[in-house]
Amino acid sequence: MDRRGFLKFAAGGTVGLVASPIIWNTLYDAVYWTQNWGWIPRLKKGASEYLPTVSKLCPSGTGFLVRTVAGTPVRTLSDRNNPVSHGSMTALAAAEAELRVSPARLKKPLRRSPDGAYVAISWAEAEKLLKEHMQAAGSSVAAFSGDPTTSINEVLSAMLYQRGSADFYLMPDEEQPAAAAWTAMGGQGRLGYDIEHSDCVLAVGAPILESWGVVAANRSVFNRTHPAGGTPAQTFVYASPVQNNTAAGADLWLPIKPGTEMALLLGIAHLLIKAGKSGFAAGLPNFAGFAAAYTPEKVTAITGVPADRLEAAVKALTGAKKPLVIAGSALGSGGAAGPVMAAIAVNMLLGSVGREGGLVDMPFPSPVVNGAAEYRHLLTRSLVRYTQSVAAGKTSAPKMLIVYAANPVYALPSDAGVRETLKKAGFSVAVASFMSETCEACDLVLPAALGMEAFDDVLTPYGSGLTTYALARPVAKPFAEARSAGELFIALAQEVGVDLGVKDMPELLYKRAYALGAPFRAMLESGTVHTAVEKGPVSPLFYNWEAIKAAASAKAADAPLQIAPVVVLGMGTAQTAIPPFATKVVTEYQLAGKLSVAQMNAATAARLKVKDGDLLKITAANKVETTVRAAVFEGVMTDTVSLTAGLGHTAFDQFSKGKGANVVTLTSISREPGTNLPVWGNADVNAARA
Amino acid sequence: MSSEVKEFKIKWGMVIDLDKCTGCGACMVACQAENNVAPAVDGSNKLRSLNWLKVFRLSNHKPFPDHETVYLPRPCMQCGKPSCVAVCPVIATDKREEGGIVSQIPPRCIGCRYCMASCPYHARYFNWYDPKWPGDLAQALSPDVSTRMRGVVEKCSFCHHRFMSAQAKARANGQDPMNLPDGAYVTACTEACPNGAITFGDLNNPAHKVHELIKSPYAFRLLERLGTDPQVYYLSKREWVRREGDNYLENEKTGEAVIK
Numbered sequence: 001m002d003r004r005g006f007l008k009f010a011a012g013g014t015v016g017l018v019a020s021p022i023i024w025n026t027l028y029d030a031v032y033w034t035q036n037w038g039w040i041p042r043l044k045k046g047a048s049e050y051l052p053t054v055s056k057l058c059p060s061g062t063g064f065l066v067r068t069v070a071g072t073p074v075r076t077l078s079d080r081n082n083p084v085s086h087g088s089m090t091a092l093a094a095a096e097a098e099l100r101v102s103p104a105r106l107k108k109p110l111r112r113s114p115d116g117a118y119v120a121i122s123w124a125e126a127e128k129l130l131k132e133h134m135q136a137a138g139s140s141v142a143a144f145s146g147d148p149t150t151s152i153n154e155v156l157s158a159m160l161y162q163r164g165s166a167d168f169y170l171m172p173d174e175e176q177p178a179a180a181a182w183t184a185m186g187g188q189g190r191l192g193y194d195i196e197h198s199d200c201v202l203a204v205g206a207p208i209l210e211s212w213g214v215v216a217a218n219r220s221v222f223n224r225t226h227p228a229g230g231t232p233a234q235t236f237v238y239a240s241p242v243q244n245n246t247a248a249g250a251d252l253w254l255p256i257k258p259g260t261e262m263a264l265l266l267g268i269a270h271l272l273i274k275a276g277k278s279g280f281a282a283g284l285p286n287f288a289g290f291a292a293a294y295t296p297e298k299v300t301a302i303t304g305v306p307a308d309r310l311e312a313a314v315k316a317l318t319g320a321k322k323p324l325v326i327a328g329s330a331l332g333s334g335g336a337a338g339p340v341m342a343a344i345a346v347n348m349l350l351g352s353v354g355r356e357g358g359l360v361d362m363p364f365p366s367p368v369v370n371g372a373a374e375y376r377h378l379l380t381r382s383l384v385r386y387t388q389s390v391a392a393g394k395t396s397a398p399k400m401l402i403v404y405a406a407n408p409v410y411a412l413p414s415d416a417g418v419r420e421t422l423k424k425a426g427f428s429v430a431v432a433s434f435m436s437e438t439c440e441a442c443d444l445v446l447p448a449a450l451g452m453e454a455f456d457d458v459l460t461p462y463g464s465g466l467t468t469y470a471l472a473r474p475v476a477k478p479f480a481e482a483r484s485a486g487e488l489f490i491a492l493a494q495e496v497g498v499d500l501g502v503k504d505m506p507e508l509l510y511k512r513a514y515a516l517g518a519p520f521r522a523m524l525e526s527g528t529v530h531t532a533v534e535k536g537p538v539s540p541l542f543y544n545w546e547a548i549k550a551a552a553s554a555k556a557a558d559a560p561l562q563i564a565p566v567v568v569l570g571m572g573t574a575q576t577a578i579p580p581f582a583t584k585v586v587t588e589y590q591l592a593g594k595l596s597v598a599q600m601n602a603a604t605a606a607r608l609k610v611k612d613g614d615l616l617k618i619t620a621a622n623k624v625e626t627t628v629r630a631a632v633f634e635g636v637m638t639d640t641v642s643l644t645a646g647l648g649h650t651a652f653d654q655f656s657k658g659k660g661a662n663v664v665t666l667t668s669i670s671r672e673p674g675t676n677l678p679v680w681g682n683a684d685v686n687a688a689r690a
Numbered sequence: 691m692s693s694e695v696k697e698f699k700i701k702w703g704m705v706i707d708l709d710k711c712t713g714c715g716a717c718m719v720a721c722q723a724e725n726n727v728a729p730a731v732d733g734s735n736k737l738r739s740l741n742w743l744k745v746f747r748l749s750n751h752k753p754f755p756d757h758e759t760v761y762l763p764r765p766c767m768q769c770g771k772p773s774c775v776a777v778c779p780v781i782a783t784d785k786r787e788e789g790g791i792v793s794q795i796p797p798r799c800i801g802c803r804y805c806m807a808s809c810p811y812h813a814r815y816f817n818w819y820d821p822k823w824p825g826d827l828a829q830a831l832s833p834d835v836s837t838r839m840r841g842v843v844e845k846c847s848f849c850h851h852r853f854m855s856a857q858a859k860a861r862a863n864g865q866d867p868m869n870l871p872d873g874a875y876v877t878a879c880t881e882a883c884p885n886g887a888i889t890f891g892d893l894n895n896p897a898h899k900v901h902e903l904i905k906s907p908y909a910f911r912l913l914e915r916l917g918t919d920p921q922v923y924y925l926s927k928r929e930w931v932r933r934e935g936d937n938y939l940e941n942e943k944t945g946e947a948v949i950k
Contacts, residue, residue, distance in 0.1 A: 031797065039820060040837050041828040043726075048833070067832075074832050075723055078881055088884035091716040098723060103825040209712050209885075216884060219714075223886035228707040228899075229906045229925045243759050245712040249885065255755045306755055479826075570715040580827060581722050583733030584741055585715030591734040601754040634749065634757035654731050654824070 046070025051475040052079050052527030054458045055093040056405075056451030057433075057576050058569070059173075059332075061149055061458030062093035062216040063529060066475045073097040073452060073476045083531050084468050085216035088223060091570030093216070095579035096452070100479055102580050103653035104434040106447035107480035118445065123481065126446055127488075131495045133427040137399035139164030142425070144383055146171040146406025146575055149458045151512050152486045154372035156404060158500055159493040162371045167398060169383035171406045172333040172678075174212060175462035179379040180675050181340035184547045185348075188539040190376070191340075192360035193326055194465035196221045199357065200235040200320030202268075202313060204339060205261045206328025207246040208238075211567040213328075213463020222249060235320065237313050239264055239305065240330065241564035242599070242642040243635025252312055255637045258562045258682040260303040261327060262552050264310075265342035266291045267299030268325075271314040272349045279351045283543030287345060290545050302556075304637055322357030323350050331565050331645060331664070333411065334680035336672045338551025345543055354538030360465045361538045368511040370501035383408070384416045384669060384678040390424060391417025397424035404485060405448065407436040410649065411574035413667050413680050415622065431485050434576060437651045447482040449474075454484030455505035457512060469516050469530040471509060471523045550674030559621065559684030561604075562640045565663045571646035577656035578646065586659075590644040592629040596660035598641040598687075599633040607639070608687055615690035616641075620666040620683050627690050628661060641687065695770040695919045700868065701790040702848055703893035703921040704880070705903040706763055708931055710887035713745050713761030720882030721765075724849060725835045728821030740815040742766070742846040743879050750930045760931050762924070763888070765879065766813040766846035767912065768792050770919030774805035774814065782843075788868065790921055791848045799842040806843060810913050811920075814845045848890075849877040872898045893921060910935045910944060 001009070017023060050065045055076070063082030067075040076096045080087035099105075109126035110118040121129075134141065141163060143156045148170050157168040170176070175191075182191040195201060195208070195218060206212040209219055225234035226249075238247050239254035239261065247253045256264055270291040278284060300307050317323045327343035329335030344359065352358035364376040387408070389395040401422065408418040422428050422441045430442040439445045451472035458470045478484070486505040493500050502508040506524075513520035518530035570585035572578050578586065589597050598616055600608070610616055610630040618641070619625050628643065636642050648662030667683040721727070721743040730739040743765045750758040772792050774783050782798040783805055785791070806814040820840045823831070831837065834851040838844050856875035857867035872891050880890040891898030903909065904923045910932045911920045926932055932944040 037820070037839060040839050041823055041831060043831055043833045043836065044829075045833055069833050072829055074830050077720075078884075085884075087881075088886075089716060089882060090884065091714050091719050094716045094719040094723070094882050098729070098827060098830045101826040101829045103827070105826075210714065219884035223710070223884065226710055226885075228705065228710065228886065228889050229903050229908060243757065245714055245761075248759055248761055249710070249712040253758075309755075568715075570719065579719075580729040580824075582715065582719050583730050584722065584739050584744075585718055586734045587747070588734050588736060589747070591732075593732070593735075601757075603754065634752065634754045635759050636754065638754060655729065659732075 044069055044072065050077065051473070052081070053452055053473045053475050054470040055096055056147065056150070056456050056458070056472050057096055057099065057573070058090050058093040059461070059573060060090065060213065060215040060217070061461050061470060062089045063470060064089050064093055066097065066452050068476055071476065073100055083529050084214065084470070086220040086224070088216045088220040090215055091582060091585055092572060092576065092579065095581040098581040099576060099579045100450055100452065102434070102655070104577065104656070105479055106433060106435055106445060106482065108447060109481070110445040112443050123483065126444065129444060130429065130492055133400050134492060134496050137426065140396070140399040141165045142167035142398035143402040143404065144169050144171060144406050144408060145404045147404070148173060148175065149461050151368070151457050151459065151508055152404070152489060154367050154369035155486060155489045155493060155500060155508070156402065157373035158369045158371045159489065159498050161373060162498045163496070167386060168373055168378070169381055169386055170378050171408060171411065172383060173462065174328050174332055174335060176379050176382070177335045177337040177677055178340045178462065180677060181337040181344060184337065184341055184544050184675070185344045186539055186541040186544070187361060189361040190364050192362040192465045192534070193324060193463060194357050194360050195324065196465065197357035198234060198322045198324035200237070200316050200323040202237040202317060202323070202325045203246070204239045204265055204325070204327045204343060205330060206326050207240065207244060207330060207567065208326060209246040209249045210244065211332055211569050214461050215569065217464065235316050237316055241637040241640050242566050244566045245568065247635070252309065252316065254305045254309050254313055257304045257637055258564045258640060259557050261339040262342050263294060263299055263302040264305060265327065265339060265346055266294040266552065267296060267310060268314055268317070269342065269346050269349060270294045271296065272317065272346065275314065275318050277318060277349045279348045281348055281542050283545050287543035287545035287548065290549055317350060322352070322355070324352055324358055325350070329681050330567065331681040332567055334678070336551065336554070336679045337675045337677055338548065338554065338672060341544065341548050341551060344541070345548065348541060348543065353541060360534060361536065362467060362534045363536060365459060366515060368515050369508065370499055382678060384412065387417040387421040391420035397421065399426035401425035401428045402431065403429070403438055403442065404431045405575060407438045407574040409437040409441050410662065411664065413664055413669050415669050431488065432575065433482065435651055436575065436577070437649065440651050446488065447480065448485040449478040449482045452476055453478040453482065454486065455509060456486060457509055459512065467516065467532040467534055469513065469518045471527070473524070473527060547674050551672060553673050557682065557684050559686065560639065561685050561687050563663065563666055563683040563685055564637070564640050564642045565645045565681065566642055567645045571644070577649045577652035580655045583655050589631050589633065591647060591660050594658060594660070596628045596643055596647050597631045598628040598643055599631045599636050600641045601634050601636050601638055602632050603638050604636070604640065605630060605632050608689065610689050616687050617690040618666065618685050618687045620685045622668045624665050626661040626666065696785050696790065697770070698788050698790045699894065700788050701893045701921060702768070702853070703891070703900055703904070703923065704765065704877070705889045705900045705909070705923045705925060707887050707925040708760050708762055709926050709928070710885045711761045711763060712885060713747065714884065715745060716882045716884055717763055717879035717888065718743050718745060720878040724832055724878035725847070726831050726837050728823055729827065740817070740844065742844070748931065748934050758928070758930070760926065763879065764811060764813065765922060766792060767811050767918065767920030767922045768848060770921065771917060773808040773810065773918060777804040777808045779804070789853060791850055791853070794843065794845050794847060796838045796842040796844060801841040801843065803843060810916055810918065814843050816843050817841060852877065908932070912936070
């Protein structure tokens with residue numbers, strides 16, 4: 001071929017190729033096949049439904065709409081018709097549809113074999129084991145529940161009580177110390193808070209916009225009282241050692257040394273009395289005399305709260321028409337009763353008891369199951385006292401121990417004796433939805449359905465000012481072989497001859513609704529939520545200054561450094577760990593790789609001789625050591641390091657396991673003077689650059 | 691960059707009141723679930739995780755105890771003059787639909803990442819790896835947004851599928867799909883925010899709340915003086931927060947020297 005022929009061939013070939021569909025089809029196929037890889041999941045199509053129910057994983061029982069596609073939940077969405085949350089929901093509840101199918105979800109009953117490995121067994125085998133051990137245990141049975149709002153507790157407690165065991169315990173939470181405080185001050189009902197109608201809220205230690213009380217409702221109030229771009233209708237003052245999420249919403253932040261909440265409240269009480277706020281009740285002169293010692297100078301020295309902010313907080317309270325003071329703990333458990341007593345006293349001074357926007361004396365619910373424990377009674381029984389006693393050999397270990405919806409191995413300090421109790425128990429059973437640290441310490445693990453998969457309920461969580469009752473309705477099939485825990489326990493009770501007076505969960509929930517005067521049919525069919533304003537007479541309160549004085553005598557922190565834990569609800573609870581769809585909520589100032597991040601201000605960092613990013617070895621008073629990454633953040637009290645709770649899991653799945661340190665392991669249990677309640681949460685530590 | 695700000699009859703926009711945001715992360719979770727963004731095992735690694743909406747923590751840079759902190763959720767700004775659109779060689783991202791939402795079509799994207807380099811808000815993310823939904827997690831995929839593949843860029847779409855759904859609903863009800871009432875179309879993050887910090891609506895429609903909110907003396911936009919004309923506004927009564935929105939000289943006040 002000559003040159004001209006070659007050029008003709010090349011030109012003809014090029015024109016022919018361009019004119020032919022070969023190039024375009026090849027390009028199309030390349031695009032199509034390189035972007036339709038088989039391992040990229042396809043979407044499920046089908047009819048969508050939006051079904052109202054409530055979360056049983058979020059401690060505040062957030063109401064939400066579950067969006068199902070062809071029967072499978074794909075989203076949880078805010079429910080504007082919910083009279084409690086008014087459309088607010090928590091980050092944890094927002095992740096619940098994905099939590100339902102997370103890798104940590106339990107699929108089958110598991111039995112621990114002699115070599116320690118878990119073997120899947122059938123439900124029939126599991127039920128047989130349960131029945132045999134229950135019958136063999138006689139009255140030597142104990143049960144722990146991590147869900148204070150469910151009626152399933154009545155089934156469990158009735159089963160134990162009728163068989164002669166009183167060892168049914170709720171996991172420690174905010175309400176137990178609060179109930180002790182309310183009782184000490186003369187309260188006869190259940191302590192409630194009308195946050196909605198207050199025009200000035202002072203929260204001391206209680207992160208009311210993140211994890212304390214009915215968070216979704218608290219946030220809804222915050223939303224409605226703080227219009228976008230407008231003037232707030234409610235002043236919010238918040239005292240805590242760390243500028244956490246709640247502090248970001250506060251109009252005034254009071255930086256406070258960990259564990260000095262009581263001194264702050266007594267200092268406020270003193271200034272209020274000086275300002276003429278002295279709601280009369282028995283014991284006022286003695287209380288005023290005791291509080292007089294807490295002068296602003298002394299309070300500033302003890303708490304570290306700058307004098308001008310203390311003054312501003314008092315001014316906000318005295319200037320408000322309906323002020324409300326709330327005390328609580330950062331961790332949500334292990335708090336002391338003393339600060340709550342002091343907060344009740346401050347509310348009494350302000351006249352904020354039994355009036356709109358103040359403390360509410362609510363009725364306790366009555367049991368509807370034959371022989372079940374009274375909720376009021378359960379609040380006085382301490383799980384930690386029991387496990388410590390069993391661990392120490394002072395109380396005989398139960399032959400059978402049932403742990404329902406709780407993860408005490410992770411959530412409680414190591415000196416609580418939970419691991420020892422589980423080891424000593426003849427046969428331990430975990431009924432849970434996720435493979436937690438506690439499941440890994442039990443002989444039998446049973447997969448429980450979630451709130452959106454089975455009948456359950458949420459009865460007035462602590463922190464509410466209203467009686468509320470919501471049904472968790474099965475809007476989806478249980479995942480894998482998960483079963484309703486309520487039905488499981490009712491069937492077990494029937495097997496061992498216990499007469500509960502109810503045959504299944506719907507009947508139990510019907511009885512509960514009937515006792516409350518709630519519209520059961522509407523709740524069942526359309527997810528209606530029942531609320532009732534309590535307008536009963538207020539208990540005759542008195543200033544129990546002796547109890548307050550005793551609690552105030554608690555030993556002050558004496559280590560050079562304190563730990564201030566911060567709870568972020570988006571990072572899950574002890575039962576859920578970090579939801580797969582919430583790992584991105586975990587920030588670089590909470591977790592760095594596998595290490596927890598310790599935030600501290602520049603003055604603390606200088607004293608510890610660390611810089612941003614340095615490794616820091618923390619040694620707690622209980623000799624537990626942990627290495628963390630230091631981060632300088634000026635929103636932390638001096639001589640305090642802030643660590644995020646919810647990390648350091650050794651169980652669950654890849655989204656939670658092996659990430660950071662569990663802050664609870666650094667804390668130790670002590671007894672509060674006067675009430676003798678087990679308390680923990682703050683920790684004296686030493687730290688040095690690693 | 692295209693020389694003109696693109697104007698539309700409908701301009702969907704967001705107003706985020708930073709004084710109301712407490713950084714809880716519900717918006718991030720809702721966004722991820724709604725738009726089928728794969729979960730990350732280590733989400734704290736912000737270089738490797740995809741966040742269509744990311745909440746930043748801001749500081750007033752003052753020492754303790756005068757320190758203040760604010761959380762700033764950052765979606766795609768849906769700029770009126772989007773720098774990403776101008777640099778995309780394959781028109782995988784464009785701004786031409788009524789509503790003013792900057793589109794992103796993953797199957798058309800060739801992964802050159804020019805748009806990421808040009809976006810001043812770091813609102814775009816690249817799929818370096820195949821997205822993974824371990825175990826049974828894929829069961830919870832939302833049916834509205836296709837999953838993306840390795841090698842493409844993705845970003846916030848203002849939940850565009852919800853816009854289409856609201857329009858379809860309006861048509862079915864005999865209403866004007868081009869004049870949706872306030873609240874008929876909101877993004878997943880707006881809906882999920884428990885504090886009501888995010889308000890969403892048509893910036894051009896006087897019947898929508900955002901129309902008034904953007905006139906607030908406390909309203910500002912991020913890097914406003916770059917001239918990108920973002921459709922996301924922020925509100926804060928605190929001067930230091932507004933100053934964080936752009937690079938101001940010490941003697942400059944916020945709200946001044948805005949390029950029109």
